[in-house]
Amino acid sequence: MRIVEILLVEAPHKPGYMAKVLGVIGEFGATVEGLNAVRRLDKDTIWEVTVEYDDSLSIESLFEQINLLPDTFITGKSDRVFNRHKQGKIQTVSRISIDSLEILRDVYTPGVARVCQAIQHTPSKIKEFTNIQNTVAIVTNGTAILGLGDIGPEAGLPVMEGKAAILAEIVGLSGVPILIKEKDPLKIIEVVEAISPSFGAILLEDIKAPECFTIEDELINRVPKPVFHDDQHGTAMVVLAALLSATKQIDVDLKDKVFGQIGLGAAGMGICNLLSEYGVKQVVGCDLSEEAQKKLRSLGGTPMSLDEVMKTADVVVATTGVKGLIKPEMVREGQIIMALTNPDPEIEPNVALENGALFATCGKVVNNMLAFPGLFKGTLDAGVINITHQMKIAVSETLSNLARDGALVPASLNKNAHKKVAEAVYQAAIKQKNEYL
Numbered sequence: 001m002r003i004v005e006i007l008l009v010e011a012p013h014k015p016g017y018m019a020k021v022l023g024v025i026g027e028f029g030a031t032v033e034g035l036n037a038v039r040r041l042d043k044d045t046i047w048e049v050t051v052e053y054d055d056s057l058s059i060e061s062l063f064e065q066i067n068l069l070p071d072t073f074i075t076g077k078s079d080r081v082f083n084r085h086k087q088g089k090i091q092t093v094s095r096i097s098i099d100s101l102e103i104l105r106d107v108y109t110p111g112v113a114r115v116c117q118a119i120q121h122t123p124s125k126i127k128e129f130t131n132i133q134n135t136v137a138i139v140t141n142g143t144a145i146l147g148l149g150d151i152g153p154e155a156g157l158p159v160m161e162g163k164a165a166i167l168a169e170i171v172g173l174s175g176v177p178i179l180i181k182e183k184d185p186l187k188i189i190e191v192v193e194a195i196s197p198s199f200g201a202i203l204l205e206d207i208k209a210p211e212c213f214t215i216e217d218e219l220i221n222r223v224p225k226p227v228f229h230d231d232q233h234g235t236a237m238v239v240l241a242a243l244l245s246a247t248k249q250i251d252v253d254l255k256d257k258v259f260g261q262i263g264l265g266a267a268g269m270g271i272c273n274l275l276s277e278y279g280v281k282q283v284v285g286c287d288l289s290e291e292a293q294k295k296l297r298s299l300g301g302t303p304m305s306l307d308e309v310m311k312t313a314d315v316v317v318a319t320t321g322v323k324g325l326i327k328p329e330m331v332r333e334g335q336i337i338m339a340l341t342n343p344d345p346e347i348e349p350n351v352a353l354e355n356g357a358l359f360a361t362c363g364k365v366v367n368n369m370l371a372f373p374g375l376f377k378g379t380l381d382a383g384v385i386n387i388t389h390q391m392k393i394a395v396s397e398t399l400s401n402l403a404r405d406g407a408l409v410p411a412s413l414n415k416n417a418h419k420k421v422a423e424a425v426y427q428a429a430i431k432q433k434n435e436y437l
């Protein structure tokens with residue numbers, strides 16, 4: 001895992017001293033991400049040096065080396081990532097400034113009582129007079145947090161706050177993390193159904209397979225609102241987008257390629273399902289679990305070993321949670337490889353490319369954050385309940401069409417791309433709504 005640390009270094013204000021510090025940092029194996037002279041003392045300067053290094057290295061040994069330099073000392077350090085999480089990443093804010101008694105009495109008691117009664121008499125008014133159509137529950141039980149595994153719902157909260165922050169920043173929706181300390185699918189279903197009146201939509205996150213399939217299917221049946229497991233479908237839409245771009249660039253039809261999925265959990269099965277529905281004819285895959293292999297077979301796919309998948313597939317996607325699972329010697333010339341495990345992929349893209357892959361990418365680039373903000377925005381604005389195949393394909397095609405200069409997908413923070421995804425989802429949803437009428 002990569003660590004980013006901000007070091008405070010005091011060094012003499014003379015030519016060459018900072019260069020020595022940077023040399024020691026380079027020899028240690030860290031890269032410098034930022035360098036800033038924060039304060040000039042009488043004879044010294046205090047520098048803020050941001051370094052990135054692999055967690056296999058011991059930062060203490062770097063400190064020792066810097067402290068051995070003439071008149072140079074480490075005087076402090078802080079972790080940039082932890083700094084950005086202090087006190088959490090989200091908060092609820094009032095859209096109304098309550099600075100007079102008149103306003104208070106309108107937005108709260110006694111005025112609010114009339115709005116409550118209006119909703120009681122006409123339930124659909126909840127959409128007009130509350131924030132419900134902009135509010136998404138982000139639900140987890142903490143059983144598959146990134147590739148960290150079953151670390152519990154509390155430890156997963158930073159991820160859920162991250163998804164909420166992304167929803168707020170990118171499409172202006174309010175995400176509310178809901179942590180459920182429960183593994184029994186039936187109990188989770190009951191809890192989510194019971195709290196569903198508070199939200200416009202339900203995003204299920206980092207709930208492991210196979211429980212995630214039952215939970216999502218049953219909630220879709222029970223809750224008359226959009227329910228969507230991001231790890232399954234959000235990931236699948238972005239993978240399809242990236243594959244459409246790659247195959248377009250080499251002028252081949254994705255449907256004719258052999259697709260290999262390594263890891264048939266939530267993300268893996270979501271990807272196999274969407275690609276099969278899209279028309280990919282040959283799907284092979286591997287997983288340690290027999291139940292997962294059976295699921296692939298029921299979809300018309302062929303379970304095999306990891307080695308066989310790497311030998312057979314033209315396109316390989318990995319979502320196992322296992323860093324370094326794909327060895328460089330397994331890569332075949334001309335393969336497309338997406339190693340999507342976060343935080344560390346099954347194979348680093350540069351290693352896959354050096355060993356013959358035609359395209360290689362990882363979960364930082366092909367990430368469901370390209371899909372879920374626009375998907376929820378478009379779905380909620382359209383006021384539909386079901387997230388259909390057409391809406392998913394609209395996301396993938398939009399993302400692929402917006403990829404530029406040899407990239408497979410747009411950049412994660414490309415606001416225009418998120419806006420276009422929301423519009424495409426909205427249009428697909430409205431079209432279907434009209435077809436049903």
Ligand SMILES: NC(=O)C1=CN([C@@H]2O[C@H](COP(=O)(O)OP(=O)(O)OC[C@H]3O[C@@H](n4cnc5c(N)ncnc54)[C@H](O)[C@@H]3O)[C@@H](O)[C@H]2O)C=CC1
Pocket residue numbers: 144145146147148206207208209230231232235262263264265266267268286287288289292306318319320321322325340341342343362363364366367368369
């Ligand atoms: N880039 C992205 O947008 C996304 C990436 N992911 C990543 O995918 C990984 C898996 O997530 P989920 O599918 O939600 O978890 P999951 O727990 O539902 O699935 C993981 C699957 O991998 C299988 N597996 C584990 N070790 C294996 C091995 N050595 N060989 C073959 N199969 C193996 C497990 O048996 C399980 O079926 C995580 O690391 C996560 O970070 C997940 C969603 C989105």
Ligand SMILES: CC(=O)C(=O)O
Pocket residue numbers: 145146147206230231341342363367368369
């Ligand atoms: C991106 C994401 O949802 C995951 O790694 O689980």
Ligand SMILES: [Mg+2]
Pocket residue numbers: 146205206230231
């Ligand atoms: Mg996830």
